[in-house]
Amino acid sequence: MVCPFxxxxxxxxxxxxxxxxxxxxxxRECKQCGSVWTTREYIDLSTSHRVLTRHKRLQAFSRDxxxxxxxxxxKHREQALQEAIELTDTIIKNLLRLSEATxxxxxxxxxxxxxLERFDTTAARVYESLHASSL
Numbered sequence: 001m002v003c004p005f006x007x008x009x010x011x012x013x014x015x016x017x018x019x020x021x022x023x024x025x026x027x028r029e030c031k032q033c034g035s036v037w038t039t040r041e042y043i044d045l046s047t048s049h050r051v052l053t054r055h056k057r058l059q060a061f062s063r064d065x066x067x068x069x070x071x072x073x074x075k076h077r078e079q080a081l082q083e084a085i086e087l088t089d090t091i092i093k094n095l096l097r098l099s100e101a102t103x104x105x106x107x108x109x110x111x112x113x114x115x116l117e118r119f120d121t122t123a124a125r126v127y128e129s130l131h132a133s134s135l
Contacts, residue, residue, distance in 0.1 A: 008032035
């Protein structure tokens with residue numbers, strides 16, 4: 001990885017797998033300017049997993065699409081963005097347990113509703129209403 005500040009080569013001096021999410025946390029340092037920052041590395045699900053839509057079409061899995069739909073459902077909360085990021089990671093972790101490369105869209109929606117109901121029932125109802133035509 002290159003330094004985001006000057007484009008020089010970097011080194012990793014601390015790396016840990018996450019126990020809670022399918023990611024690796026790394027602390028990096030620029031060899032040239034000495035800047036330090038953290039990166040989080042995720043599996044690129046768009047290349048390894050497909051979503052089977054209700055119209056029987058296959059499309060690449062999009063973490064961002066899931067995240068945006070959860071942010072929409074959490075708009076009434078003060079920390080909506082941070083909470084949506086954490087909930088998205090939880091939902092993806094649960095979906096990866098299915099061990100399937102093709103995930104039906106209804107499975108994503110069902111898992112999202114289950115996780116949202118445990119977190120905030122209002123958000124779950126908002127999510128359901130936004131996705132009612134596709135459930």
